[in-house]
Amino acid sequence: MSKANTNTRPEARLAKGFRDIEAPELKALNDMTGKIREVYERYGFEALETPAIEYTDALGKFLPDQDRPNAGVFSFQDEDEQWMSLRYDLTAPLARYVAQNFQTLPKPFRRYAFGYVYRNEKPGPGRFRQFMQFDADTVGAASVAADAELCMLAADTLEALGVKRGDYRIKVNNRKILDGILETVGIDLTEDTRRLAVLRSLDKLDKFSKEDVALLLGPGRKDESGDFTKGAGLNSDQIDALLAFVSSPKFDDYAAKKGIKPSDLYLAGSAELVELSAFIEAAGYEDRVQIDFSVVRGLEYYTGPVFEAELTFEVKGDDGKPVRFGSVGGGGRYDDLVARFTGEKVPATGFSIGVSRLQAALSLINAKKPEPLGPVVVLVMDKGEVATYQKMTQALRNAGIRAEMYLGSSGMKAQMKYADKRNSPCVIIQGSDERAKGEVTIKDLIEGAKAAAAIKDNKEWKEARPAQFSVSEAHLVQEVHNLIKRHQG
Structure with missing residues (x-):
């Protein structure tokens, strides 16, 4: 059996001069x-x-x-x-x-x-x-x-x-x-091509040096890539007068001196x-x-x-x-x-x-401003309880809190990594033990990251259980709201 021809696949590439915005x-x-x-x-x-x-x-x-x-x-x-x-x-x-x-x-x-x-x-x-x-x-x-x-x-x-x-x-x-x-x-205003070439050359003074603009007004200019732009063909007196005008807030004085x-x-x-x-x-x-x-x-x-x-x-x-x-x-x-x-x-x-x-x-x-907070992520610890997790997520949304239930198929470790990539302020965890008590665990990812930076070994990490606390299901929305408000200052 012959192999499938993969040469017909399009190349994943961005069109030149365009960009994706995230x-x-x-x-x-x-x-x-x-x-x-x-x-x-x-x-x-x-x-x-x-x-x-x-x-x-x-x-x-x-x-x-x-x-x-x-x-x-x-x-x-x-x-x-x-x-x-x-x-x-x-x-x-x-x-x-x-x-x-x-x-x-x-x-x-x-x-x-x-x-x-x-x-x-x-x-x-x-x-x-x-x-x-x-x-x-x-x-x-x-x-x-x-x-x-x-x-x-x-x-x-x-x-x-x-x-x-x-x-x-x-x-x-x-x-x-x-x-x-x-x-x-001495430029004929009815010669639109020349007039516009002069105006467009002068318009480049915020990007080019006066010497480069003078070339555009005169014989033309070659850029760093070797591309040549045809000039407006003005003589040196015309170029000097125009550059003096755009450079001076007192052109009337210049005009008087030059007659x-x-x-x-x-x-x-x-x-x-x-x-x-x-x-x-x-x-x-x-x-x-x-x-x-x-x-x-x-x-x-x-x-x-x-x-x-x-x-x-x-x-x-x-x-x-x-x-x-x-x-x-x-x-x-x-x-x-x-x-x-x-x-x-x-x-x-x-x-x-x-x-x-x-x-x-x-x-x-605003480069020093922190990245905006992402949504709260409700982890799926038991695939048989998806409806319960969805209900929690919807309760947060109904209270005006950005939230999502994890919809992938990975385990807890991967779900936590996902929440980190989403810049989530916290994750909501409810396993069978929490469910039996009518509780949920809220893990504050922002405080957790700060604490992790200060903890030296795994034993200390386990003992500290940084920024993780349990609340009753009835208080979930209020506690998440308080956490977000705390981090937003």
Whole structure:
């Protein structure tokens, strides 16, 4: 008899640029999104969920990195041969939704949404093809007050998540100012490809050195892997002027020295920033929200104020080296996005938190916090009494205590190991002796581990029987509740 061909078995492997997320991280993620939701709802935003897949033409091509075969998105054709794509952000689907429901929506329309987005980009350390965003957007408000409000929302959200004031800042710039500078140094704004190449190069200043950005603005840059990125082709005078602008909070002084006359577009953007700053100051957020000309934002569709939420503190990574996370969220005004569908200009502005990136930062802040307690585990000492153990388990659950009955087929030793892996605070044991007395034994695994570390030999262990006590069945729920409360502080 011939052997079965095992070559047809699929290899158990994770798709490149994706990752599995396990229970502790998911719990932290749920806690985090709950806190973000509370802040967003306090500001009057209401939830909306749009599909992860949209028609490709509805999403549009606005990504910062379009040098891949399908412009940075994952795309496929349906049975009607229409192209569909996984969403790359939550804003483009919102524009489609607003255009489709424009007549029935309240205006302004204020919505929040969170979910995974997908980028068909080159993965790298800390850079994944699937990541979560949490957005808040106001559609139908032309006032800069709507942009100022989102900056304040960003600050309040970070503080609600435990980021101390002074450990972050909300930076604000304006795309009109940026376009005005490009216009002033001789870049034709109608040449979209070149304009966007310049903006995307400047947007990399938080990741690359000025020298590397200068290469991207000029002839091009080769990275460590040998991949070459074509530059925007600017001359040295243009590059110097642009880098001076994004580096200096007093560009007007630089312009005066160089004899550069600011364009009307630049002046319009500056006036909007002055108005936005007045709203920020009136609300008492001037120490948290600051004008910063280095903010560019890589997405093409921004038309006015743009902003970023930046963490300013440093922590130590697993390798002991300092880690600074930088930007964990951003957004801006996009007054032309809905017009792609309707032909009419609809003002809109939004802010998006990069949940995955922010969670990584918060995990380092909270690295010393103990792992959350797992469920209480009821051990199965007698397989003929499974119904009795299930009844105990359900009594604990009905009292609001996380609990499970061991459902495997192993003996007591393996069941105890299982409870340890689940980070259980305690296990419930009832053998025939305990049952005859109407009692159960509660073994406190946390105190037991502490005692075990101090006990020197097996004899001492047997005599001590650390953190193990018997109670009547009637008092089981209360005693477990007290034990958990003790360990939760």
